[in-house]
Structures are given as C-alpha cells and as structure tokens.
Amino acid sequence: MLDLVLQTSSSVCLWGALVVLLIVYLVSSSSFSSGEDRKGPPGPRPLPLLGNLLQLDLKRPYKTLVKLSKTYGSVFTVYMGPQKVVFLAGYKTVKEALVTNADQFGERESVRILLETNRGHGIFTANGDSWKEMRRFAFTNLRDFGMGKKACEDKIIEESEQLIEVFRTFKGEAFDTTNPMNYAVSNIICSMVYGSRFQYDDPQFKSLVDKTTTIAKLMGSPSIQLYNMFPWICKWAFNRREIHKTFAFNKKQNSELFGQLEKTLNPQMCRGFVDAFLESGNTNSHFHDENLMITVMNLFAAGTDTTSTTLRWDQVQEELSRTIGSRQVQVEDRKNLPFADAVIHETQRLASILPMVAHRTSQDVTFQGHFIEKTSSSVSLWGALVVLLIVYLVSSSSFSSQKDRKGPPGPRPLPLLGNLLQLDLKRPYDTLVKTYGSVFTVYMGPRKVVVLAGYKTVKEALVNRADEFGERHALQITDDYNKGHGVLWSNGDSWKEMRRFALTNLRDFGMGKRASEDKIIDECEQLIEVFKKYKGEAFDLTKPMNCAVSNIICSIIYGSRFEYDDPEFTSLVDRTNKNIQLVGSPSIQWYNMFPWLGKWINHRKELHTMITANKKQNLRFFRGLKETLNPQMCRGFVDSFLARQQTLEESGNTNSNFHEENLLVTVLNLFAAGTDTTATTLRWGLLFMAKYPKIQDRVQEELSRVIGGRQSTMEDRKNLPYTDAVIHETQRLGNIVPMSLPHQTSQDVTFQGHFIEKGTTVYPLLTSVLSDESEWAEPHSFHPAHFLDKDGKFVKRDAFMPFSAGRRACLGESLAKMELFIFFTTLMQKFRFTAPPGVSEEELDLSPSVGFTRSPSPHKLCAVACV
Numbered sequence: 083m084l085d086l087v088l089q090t091s092s093s094v095c096l097w098g099a100l101v102v103l104l105i106v107y108l109v110s111s112s113s114f115s116s117g118e119d120r121k122g123p124p125g126p127r128p129l130p131l132l133g134n135l136l137q138l139d140l141k142r143p144y145k146t147l148v149k150l151s152k153t154y155g156s157v158f159t160v161y162m163g164p165q166k167v168v169f170l171a172g173y174k175t176v177k178e179a180l181v182t183n184a185d186q187f188g189e190r191e192s193v194r195i196l197l198e199t200n201r202g203h204g205i206f207t208a209n210g211d212s213w214k215e216m217r218r219f220a221f222t223n224l225r226d227f228g229m230g231k232k233a234c235e236d237k238i239i240e241e242s243e244q245l246i247e248v249f250r251t252f253k254g255e256a257f258d259t260t261n262p263m264n265y266a267v268s269n270i271i272c273s274m275v276y277g278s279r280f281q282y283d284d285p286q287f288k289s290l291v292d293k294t295t296t297i298a299k300l301m302g303s304p305s306i307q308l309y310n311m312f313p314w315i316c317k318w319a320f321n322r323r324e325i326h327k328t329f330a331f332n333k334k335q336n337s338e339l340f341g342q343l344e345k346t347l348n349p350q351m352c353r354g355f356v357d358a359f360l361e362s363g364n365t366n367s368h369f370h371d372e373n374l375m376i377t378v379m380n381l382f383a384a385g386t387d388t389t390s391t392t393l394r395w396d397q398v399q400e401e402l403s404r405t406i407g408s409r410q411v412q413v414e415d416r417k418n419l420p421f422a423d424a425v426i427h428e429t430q431r432l433a434s435i436l437p438m439v440a441h442r443t444s445q446d447v448t449f450q451g452h453f454i455e456k457t458s459s460s461v462s463l464w465g466a467l468v469v470l471l472i473v474y475l476v477s478s479s480s481f482s483s484q485k486d487r488k489g490p491p492g493p494r495p496l497p498l499l500g501n502l503l504q505l506d507l508k509r510p511y512d513t514l515v516k517t518y519g520s521v522f523t524v525y526m527g528p529r530k531v532v533v534l535a536g537y538k539t540v541k542e543a544l545v546n547r548a549d550e551f552g553e554r555h556a557l558q559i560t561d562d563y564n565k566g567h568g569v570l571w572s573n574g575d576s577w578k579e580m581r582r583f584a585l586t587n588l589r590d591f592g593m594g595k596r597a598s599e600d601k602i603i604d605e606c607e608q609l610i611e612v613f614k615k616y617k618g619e620a621f622d623l624t625k626p627m628n629c630a631v632s633n634i635i636c637s638i639i640y641g642s643r644f645e646y647d648d649p650e651f652t653s654l655v656d657r658t659n660k661n662i663q664l665v666g667s668p669s670i671q672w673y674n675m676f677p678w679l680g681k682w683i684n685h686r687k688e689l690h691t692m693i694t695a696n697k698k699q700n701l702r703f704f705r706g707l708k709e710t711l712n713p714q715m716c717r718g719f720v721d722s723f724l725a726r727q728q729t730l731e732e733s734g735n736t737n738s739n740f741h742e743e744n745l746l747v748t749v750l751n752l753f754a755a756g757t758d759t760t761a762t763t764l765r766w767g768l769l770f771m772a773k774y775p776k777i778q779d780r781v782q783e784e785l786s787r788v789i790g791g792r793q794s795t796m797e798d799r800k801n802l803p804y805t806d807a808v809i810h811e812t813q814r815l816g817n818i819v820p821m822s823l824p825h826q827t828s829q830d831v832t833f834q835g836h837f838i839e840k841g842t843t844v845y846p847l848l849t850s851v852l853s854d855e856s857e858w859a860e861p862h863s864f865h866p867a868h869f870l871d872k873d874g875k876f877v878k879r880d881a882f883m884p885f886s887a888g889r890r891a892c893l894g895e896s897l898a899k900m901e902l903f904i905f906f907t908t909l910m911q912k913f914r915f916t917a918p919p920g921v922s923e924e925e926l927d928l929s930p931s932v933g934f935t936r937s938p939s940p941h942k943l944c945a946v947a948c949v
C-alpha cells in the first residue's frame with residue numbers, strides 16, 4: 083500500500099490515503115478500544131491522534147487531572163495525544179501501586195525530551211541494570227558524603243550562613259529569593275558531587291544553576307509537552323532547540339569540571355561523588371563517562387529546583403527564638419520545633435513541586451479491577467503515517483501557492499497544524515515581525531492569516547486602503563452566536579445599518595455630549611463611595627470598576643442604571659466579563675481553528691450556557707421596555723430601535739435589518755465591547771499611578787492647581803496637558819486590544835508588492851503600532867512625555883491607535899475617551915493609589931494576563947482618601 087501511495091502525486095489521493103489509513107488505524111488499533119473491551123481504567127473519550135489533549139489545561143495539566151479523578155475515580159485513563167497514560171490519584175491508590183505493587187509499577191516511563199537528553203543514562207529516566215547500578219552507587223556515595231548525617235548537616239549550616247549574608251545585603255527591602263535560594267541549595271549538591279562549594283557570584287556556577295533552572299522551566303512548557311506527544315511533527319519547536327543548546331552547554335561545563343577533578347585525583351582523599359565514580363575502578367560496563375555526566379546532571383536538576391511559598395514566619399520565628407535562641411539550628415532540634423517542622427511539611431504538601439512523575443508497567447497488570455497492559459507502542463502504523471506525511475509535504479501544492487503568487491513571506495507551515503508549533507500563542511507575532519518584516523503570512527492551523535505590523539503599514543491598509551481591508555473576519559465562536567447580526571462580527575448592509583444606527587443613537591443619548599458627561603459623573607460618585615468603604619485597605623478594583631463602566635452602557639442602552647448589588651445587574655456584568663475571558667482562552671482558539679473538534683471543547687459548553695442566559699435576560703428587559711414604550715419619550719437605544727422597527731413594520735417593510743435578533747446581538751456587542759475595554763484601561767491607569775508615584779504627584783498637582791476641588795468636566799481637558807498625556811500613555815502602554823479584531827480582504831489585493839487573496843484573514847497588529855520603535859522614544863516604558871512638547875503642551879500623535887483606524891475603527895471611541903477622562907481625573911482628585919502595605923512599587927507586576935483583551939495580572943491596590 084505504501085508503494086502505491088509513494089507513486090501517487092496528487093494531494094487529493096494523498097488526503098484520501100491519509101483518511102483511509104486513519105480509519106484503518108482507528109478500527110484495527112486496539113489502543114483506543116482496549117479501555118472498554120478489557121475493562122481498562124475509565125476515562126474521557128479520546129479523539130484519534132489528539133487523544134484528550136483538548137480537554138487538558140497544558141499549563142497546569144495536574145489541575146485538569148484532579149478534576150478528572152473526581153469524575154472517573156482514582157485510577158483513570160487519559161490519552162496524551164496518541165499515548166495512553168494511566169493516572170493514579172489519592173493516597174491509598176498511589177501507595178498501593180508504588181509500594182505494595184512496586185515491581186509492576188516501578189519502571190520509569192519517560193517523556194520524549196528527557197529520553198533525548200538523557201539517552202537512557204543516569205538515574206532519572208533510566209531503567210534496567212544501568213539504572214539499578216547508578217541508583218545504588220549514587221545512594222551509597224551520597225550517604226558516605228553525608229546525606230542524612232553530621233557532615234552534610236555542617237555543609238548545610240555553612241551554606242545557610244552564606245545565604246543569610248546575601249539576605250542581609252537587601253537590608254529588609256523586598257527582593258526575589260529565587261536566585262539566592264537556588265544557589266544555596268545547588269551548593270549542597272556541589273559539595274557532595276564535586277567536593278566543594280562555589281561563591282554565589284562565580285560565573286561558572288551561576289551559569290550552571292541558571293541553565294539548570296531554565297531547562298526545568300522549558301521542559302514543562304506547552305510546546306515541549308506537545309513535542310513529547312507528537313515528536314515527529316513538533317521537532318521544530320523552538321523550546322526543543324533551546325533545551326538541547328542549554329543542555330549541551332551544561333554538559334560542556336561539567337566536562338571541564340570533571341577534567342579538573344580528574345587531574346587532581348588523589349586516591350587517599352576522595353572529595354565527592356565524581357571522585358568516587360572516577361576512582362571506582364569498576365570495570366562494569368555501566369561506569370562510563372556518559373553515565374557519570376547524566377547522573378551528575380540528574381542529581382543537580384533534582385536537587386536544585388526549589389519552592390517558595392508564603393510561610394507563616396512570624397509564628398515560626400517566635401517558636402525558634404523561644405526554643406533555641408540565636409544559636410545555629412541543628413537537625414537534632416527538629417523534635418522540639420513542632421510548628422516549624424509542620425510548616426516545612428505543609429509547604430511541601432501544598433507546593434507539590436513534582437505533581438506528576440511518570441512510571442510504566444513492566445508487565446500486564448490488573449489493578450483495582452482495571453486491566454492495564456504492558457506499556458507498548460504501535461510503532462509500525464506510526465511509521466507508515468510519518469512516511470505518508472512526508473510524501474504529502476513534498477508533493478502537496480496547497481501550501482506552496484504563496485510562493486507562486488508572491489504572497490507575503492512567512493515560516494513554512496505544516497499540514498493541518500500550520501505554524502502553530504512555531505508560535506508562542508501568548509505573544510504570537512513578536513519574533514515573526516523581526517524575521518519577516520511588516521507584512522507576513524502565518525498559518526493558524528489550516529487558516530491562512532496575513533499580519534500587518536508597524537504604524538505605516540497598518541495605516542496604509544486600514545486608512546488608505548479602507549475598502550479592501552475593512553471587512554470583518556468572524557471567528558468560528560463569534561459566528562456561532564452572532565450569525566452575521568450586530569456590529570462587531572457582521573459585514574455588508576446589515577453591518578452598515580446597525581453601525582450607523584448605533585452611532586447616531588449613542589450620539590443622541592449623549593455620547594460626546596453633556597448628558598453623557600452627567601451620567602459618567604453620577605456613576606463616578608457611586609464608585610467613589612464603594613472605594614471609600616475599603617478605608618484605604620488593599621482591594622481588587624476589577625469588580626467595582628466593571629460595574630461602574632457597565633452602568634454607563636446600561637444608561638445608554640436601556641435608559642437606566644442599576645444598583646451594584648442588584649443581582650440582575652451583577653449577573654449580567656459577571657457573565658459578560660467571563661465570556662470575554664473564555665472567548666480568548668486557548669481551548670476556544672483551538673475551536674476557532676478546528677471547528678470539527680467542537681464537541682470536545684469544554685469551554686464551549688460554559689460559554690453557551692452564559693450567552694444563552696445573557697440573551698434570555700436581555701429579551702426580558704426588551705419585553706419590559708416594549709410594554710412601557712412611549713413615543714414621546716425615548717429612554718435609550720432599545721426604545722429607539724423598537725420604535726424604528728415598529729415604523730418599518732407599519733409601512734409594510736418586512737425585509738429590513740431591524741429585527742429582534744439584530745437588536746439582541748447589537749446590544750450584546752455594545753455591552754461586550756464597551757465595558758471590559760474601558761474598565762481594563764482604567765485599571766492599567768491606576769496601577770501605573772501606584773507604580774510611579776512621582777507621576778501621580780504631578781497629575782494630582784496639576785489637578786489641584788487647575789480645577790481645585792470641583793468636579794472635572796471635558797472642558798477642563800485642554801488645561802490639563804500632563805494629565806491628558808498620562809491617560810494617553812496609559813492607553814498606549816496598556817495596549818488592551820493588541821491585535822485589534824480580525825479583518826478580512828473584501829477582494830484580491832496587491833499590497834506592498836504582495837498578493838493577498840479575497841477573504842484572507844488580516845490582523846492589524848496594533849501592539850506593533852503602539853510600540854513602533856520608529857515612532858516612540860521609549861516604546862516599552864511609561865513615558866507621558868510621548869504626548870508633550872518641550873513647553874509641556876499636549877501633542878497628538880498619529881501612531882496613537884488604540885481604537886484602530888478606518889471604517890471598522892472602534893465605534894465607542896468618543897464615549898470611551900470621555901469615560902477615561904472623567905473617571906480618571908475624579909478618582910485622582912479623591913484618592914491616592916498605592917501598592918498594598920509591605921509591597922514595594924518595584925514589586926507591582928506590570929506583566930499582562932492575555933486573553934481576548936490584555937489586562938493587568940490580578941492585583942490589589944489601596945485607595946487612600948485625600949484630605
């Protein structure tokens with residue numbers, strides 16, 4: 083069959099063959115059905131090839147697994163890609179397997195990447211005789227060099243003195259304990275392995291420790307997990323190259339250290355594990371260089387990575403000083419320090435730094451009534467699939483079209499997966515901009531996407547070529563619920579009518595006008611009351627901020643605001659915000675790329691429940707408004723829409739875009755687009771103020787000098803250039819919609835010499851505009867001077883494009899600007915925003931949490947009322 087396939091060149095046949103092979107594989111392979119047939123442990127139903135991958139949170143797989151153990155019990159099966167893995171959960175089960183049935187469960191199963199680096203040597207991933215010898219030798223030697231004994235205790239005491247010295251140099255100021263802690267712990271291993279410790283600033287030592295930690299981090303990254311499951315297609319993963327590079331570097335450094343030790347070897351004085359190994363004179367075949375190297379690196383890796391957690395030091399310290407005063411603690415003291423000992427144990431329990439270590443079955447096992455077969459792999463079928471894929475890659479024409487027709491350049495895509503494996507899904511385009519310039523092609527799974535980067539290019543496309551680039555590309559998930567209605571995800575006449583109607587109405591209801599300003603001022607007063615309740619204590623601003631901003635939209639849409647504790651209101655606000663998060667989640671991104679996976683995506687069900695609830699609630703509101711409709715008094719957007727609908731119906735127009743579904747979707751769009759965005763920007767602003775108190779000083783000084791204690795209005799903006807610059811800089815650096823929303827080309831386009839087909843998805847990369855190095859002096863820092871001239875006057879900047887540009891630009895721009903100005907200035911007049919007590923400004927984290935919008939990581943601030 084393979085010969086036949088190899089001779090065929092058409093990609094259709096190849097796809098056909100692939101499908102047939104997959105079916106054959108599915109039907110013939112017992113690996114997926116054995117679960118049921120032979121009473122294997124239960125588990126979620128796997129997909130072919132992908133297994134249960136889409137149900138797992140790859141960042142914290144153990145969390146999903148704990149959830150699964152609640153459904154399937156303490157022994158269950160999960161397919162990590164094509165690989166069947168049996169998980170054991172809970173004390174009783176784990177103990178029964180690892181202790182009682184040690185022989186059957188005691189072999190080490192290893193992930194692909196570790197097999198590659200360790201090659202069956204060392205202790206961690208080895209099995210069989212080599213493992214037995216190395217483990218025994220390491221164990222005896224570590225014991226000889228003091229593990230659990232007095233000599234080791236002395237070394238640890240000496241090291242802890244060094245660590246205390248380092249801690250002291252910070253003089254009580256906040257600092258990150260990771261590095262000193264890693265150095266101290268590594269030094270214990272160094273003493274045992276090489277026979278000596280290092281100074282913490284020794285570059286060789288620092289690099290060894292830092293690189294070991296880097297490798298550990300990379301090993302847990304999602305792309306490496308994917309590689310472990312699909313080694314044949316994920317070979318190109320960037321992190322894999324990094325691991326191999328770093329690992330080789332560490333090896334080289336260790337070789338040098340071993341070389342030095344070998345030169346000074348003295349049979350009368352064995353300094354450590356390496357000496358013992360070199361001297362062992364053991365002719366046994368397992369004592370070779372490679373085994374020494376990997377064993378030492380295993381000991382290093384396993385002995386270094388530490389855990390940090392918030393310890394109850396107050397109580398621990400009290401117990402320590404009561405029990406032993408200021409003398410050095412010794413292991414002997416442990417029995418008299420029950421609380422300290424408990425804290426250390428609890429830290430280990432909670433931190434659980436190695437949540438999953440893989441074992442494998444050495445034979446067929448029946449365990450707790452489940453059949454678990456001896457670990458095996460269906461190598462031959464996989465081999466066939468790989469060959470087929472290669473043939474496909476070489477012959478298929480579908481991906482080479484971009485070269486033929488001079489499409490924008492880009493990395494070479496894989497079939498189906500496209501460039502997914504080359505992208506860091508959190509910041510997908512940063513590296514690509516550097517390699518491919520301002521217009522390039524990326525395949526998000528099977529979908530071709532053109533990315534536009536930099537101010538000039540984005541402006542040229544969205545403004546100068548607005549007609550060609552001004553259509554919206556709807557994502558699969560938004561299409562499911564918007565179905566071409568509303569303003570955000572629609573196109574054509576319906577979009578045009580809805581956008582125009584929404585814009586006119588928002589304007590009539592005060593957007594950019596006095597009425598709207600009054601509403602914002604009223605809402606601000608409510609928000610201030612909420613902030614005051616915290617009496618200067620630290621709190622999370624998200625919820626009150628969301629409620630306040632949502633209320634502005636409510637006033638405009640329904641004609642009235644809600645109390646913050648009204649359950650109708652809070653549920654609407656909470657669901658809207660949760661929806662936005664979910665829509666940006668990785669699993670929904672998978673769904674957008676591979677809609678046929680639909681059923682298996684968990685978040686989709688959650689999203690469905692919430693959107694349905696929001697729709698129902700809105701329909702209820704509409705009904706209430708309809709019953710009290712008064713043509714003389716239009717309360718808001720819904721009234722206006724209903725009135726128009728009625729007029730059209732009365733005039734016999736049955737074909738109009740003014741129907742209930744369009745009202746519903748437009749209202750949900752305005753809610754979604756108008757709340758999270760503005761509230762998130764305001765949270766960035768206050769966080770920047772707490773982080774940079776000198777800038778906050780200048781804002782507050784300007785406010786009190788120019789408007790004193792009275793309420794600010796939009797009129798004041800021109801007299802507050804510094805404050806205005808700070809708000810603009812907040813939007814620039816906050817960069818909350820980093821990729822804008824997807825556009826698509828409305829026709830075949832030739833752009834900057836590249837051919838782009840009609841209907842291609844286009845992402846204008848706003849983040850690259852807002853941090854364009856040729857436009858901004860300090861693109862990556864908070865620098866209000868970007869918007870000030872040398873006399874301190876406010877200057878507009880063309881590259882300030884947080885609302886995007888052109889015909890699809892943000893519809894709520896002027897409302898958002900008004901909200902930002904009034905909320906920000908009023909809050910600045912009333913409160914001083916600071917980091918929580920005990921947290922320094924440097925520690926306030928500016929790293930974003932990226933979902934559909936880019937928001938600050940969860941944090942708390944204090945709002946101290948100004949007198």
Ligand code: HEM
Pocket residue numbers: 554569570571581751752755756757759760763818819822823824846884885886887889890891892893894895897898
């Ligand atoms: C700081 C606040 C805001 C920011 C940064 C922001 C940003 C954006 C961006 C980048 C887009 C996509 C433009 C494109 O496709 O190129 C957008 C679209 C949109 N925004 Fe905003 N927005 C904000 C506030 C608001 C508010 C308050 C409303 C509602 C009243 C709103 C309603 C919309 C709508 C309806 C669209 C879709 C326009 C269309 O597709 O025709 N936005 N916004």
